[in-house]
Amino acid sequence: MRCGIVLPFFDAPDVASCARLAESAGWDGVFLAESVWGVDAWVALTAAAMRTSSLTLGTMLTPLPRFKPWDVASKVGTLDRLSGGRVRLAVGLGALHPGWTAFERDQGRAERALLLDEGLAVYDGLMRGQPFSFSGKRYQVQATDFFPPPPTVQQPRVPVWVVGAYPREASLRRAARWDGLLANIVGDGDARGPESPAELAAVVTEVRRLRESLGLPWEGYDVIAEGVSPVDVGEWAAAGATWWIESDWETTPDAVRERIAAGPPK
Numbered sequence: 001m002r003c004g005i006v007l008p009f010f011d012a013p014d015v016a017s018c019a020r021l022a023e024s025a026g027w028d029g030v031f032l033a034e035s036v037w038g039v040d041a042w043v044a045l046t047a048a049a050m051r052t053s054s055l056t057l058g059t060m061l062t063p064l065p066r067f068k069p070w071d072v073a074s075k076v077g078t079l080d081r082l083s084g085g086r087v088r089l090a091v092g093l094g095a096l097h098p099g100w101t102a103f104e105r106d107q108g109r110a111e112r113a114l115l116l117d118e119g120l121a122v123y124d125g126l127m128r129g130q131p132f133s134f135s136g137k138r139y140q141v142q143a144t145d146f147f148p149p150p151p152t153v154q155q156p157r158v159p160v161w162v163v164g165a166y167p168r169e170a171s172l173r174r175a176a177r178w179d180g181l182l183a184n185i186v187g188d189g190d191a192r193g194p195e196s197p198a199e200l201a202a203v204v205t206e207v208r209r210l211r212e213s214l215g216l217p218w219e220g221y222d223v224i225a226e227g228v229s230p231v232d233v234g235e236w237a238a239a240g241a242t243w244w245i246e247s248d249w250e251t252t253p254d255a256v257r258e259r260i261a262a263g264p265p266k
Contacts, residue, residue: 001233001234001236001237001241001242001243001244002028002029002056002242002243002244003027003028003029003233003243003244003245003246003264003265004027004028004029004030004031004056004058004243004244004245004246005022005027005029005030005031005245005246005247005256005259005260005264006030006031006032006033006060006245006246006247006248006249007019007030007031007032007256008033008248008249008251008256009252009253009256010039010044010253010256011039011044012039012040012043012044012046012047013047014253015030015032015044015045015047015048016044016047016048016050016051017051018030018048018256018257018260019047019048019051019052019055019057020048020051020052021257021260021261022055022260023052023053023054023055025260025261025262025263025264026263026264027055027260027263027264028055028056028243028264029055029056029057029058029088029243029245030045030048030055030056030057031057031058031059031060031088031090031245032044032045032058032059032060033059033060033061034059034061034062034063035099035100036063036066036099036100036103036104037099037100037102037103038099041059041062042075042076042079045057045058045059045079045087046078046079046082049079049082049083049086050082054086055086056086056087056088057079057083057086057087057088058087058088058089058090058161059088059089059090059091060090060226060245060247061090061091061092061094061161061163061182062089062090062091063091063092063093063094063095063100064091064092064094064115064116064119064120064123065093065094065111065112065113065115065116065119066094066100066104067119069118069119069120069122069123069126069139070122070126070141072089072119072123073122073123073126073127074149076089076123076152076158077126077127077149077152077158078149080152080153080154080158081149081150081152081153083153084153085152085153085154087154087158088158088159088160088161088180089123089158089159089160089161090160090161090162090163090180090182090224091116091119091120091160091161091162091163092116092162092163092182093109093112093113093116093163094112095191113170114137114138115138116174117174118134118136118137118138118139119139120160120162120174120178121134121136122134122136122139122141123157123160124156124157124160125141126141127152127156127157127158128156128157129148129151130143130144130145130148131143159178159179159180159222160178160179160180161178161179161180161181161182161222161224162174162175162177162178162179162180162181162182163175163182163183163184164176164181164182164183164184164203164207165184165185165186165191166183166184166185166186166202166203166206167186167206168186169210171184172203172206172207172210173210173214175207176207176208176210176211176214176216177211177214177216179221179222180221180222180223180224180242180243181203181204181207181221181222181223181224182224182226183199183200183203183204183207183223183224183225185199185203193225193226193227194225197225197235197236197238197239197241198239200223200225200236200239200240200241201239201240204223204239204240207223208240221242222242222243223240223241223242223243224241224242224243224245225239225241225243225244225245226244226245226246226247227244227246227247228246228247228248229246229259229265230265231244231265232265233264233265233266244264244265246259246264246265
């Protein structure tokens with residue numbers, strides 16, 4: 001079980017200093033939200049990469065339907081090479097909130113799902129190198145030899161963690177196809193993370209079945225559990241989690257630094 005922590009408030013210099021503190025305190029990763037408008041998550045994570053040597057760096061999460069997939073692939077690939085292969089990309093449809101509806105209208109869940117699937121396909125193809133082309137309903141990509149980037153350190157792509165909303169099979173199947181599961185429980189139109197190891201285990205069982213039905217290996221697949229300490233990470237590991245990510249979105253900057261300094265849960 002690896003342990004990471006979300007840094008919800010900070011600008012790039014603070015992310016860098018918090019990441020250095022987290023590495024020295026024994027954490028395995030730091031993660032940032034990616035907003036439509038605000039602090040650029042990838043610039044801030046780059047600052048963190050320059051101050052650390054082993055920490056995993058990533059987003060929690062990137063609302064991929066709101067970004068061009070070639071832009072995301074460029075940023076993620078650049079940071080992966082800079083950091084020596086320490087990056088994770090977490091994606092989902094994204095929760096609707098005023099932080100992006102202030103700028104863009106919601107096109108509906110079905111449209112966001114289509115953009116997510118095509119965006120992931122383009123991201124994956126670009127990560128694998130040229131020549132790559134794609135013809136979808138929303139994205140058209142032609143092969144190009146115009147200043148292609150070097151290969152990423154992690155191959156065949158920088159790993160992608162994808163939201164899987166239980167019991168929606170299409171959403172769970174999407175998560176099963178990629179590199180990790182961010183489990184959600186859906187009920188009465190609302191989505192939340194699993195509130196107990198038993199809830200997570202039920203989602204893991206279904207995603208494992210779907211992944212194996214696709215002929216994909218379970219070994220090496222990540223399952224992410226989120227919450228706030230105190231917590232028995234052993235119980236979550238027994239339910240299938242490979243990562244515990246401390247995700248307190250209602251705290252204060254000083255409290256975040258104190259939590260980082262205290263080290264990961266045992």
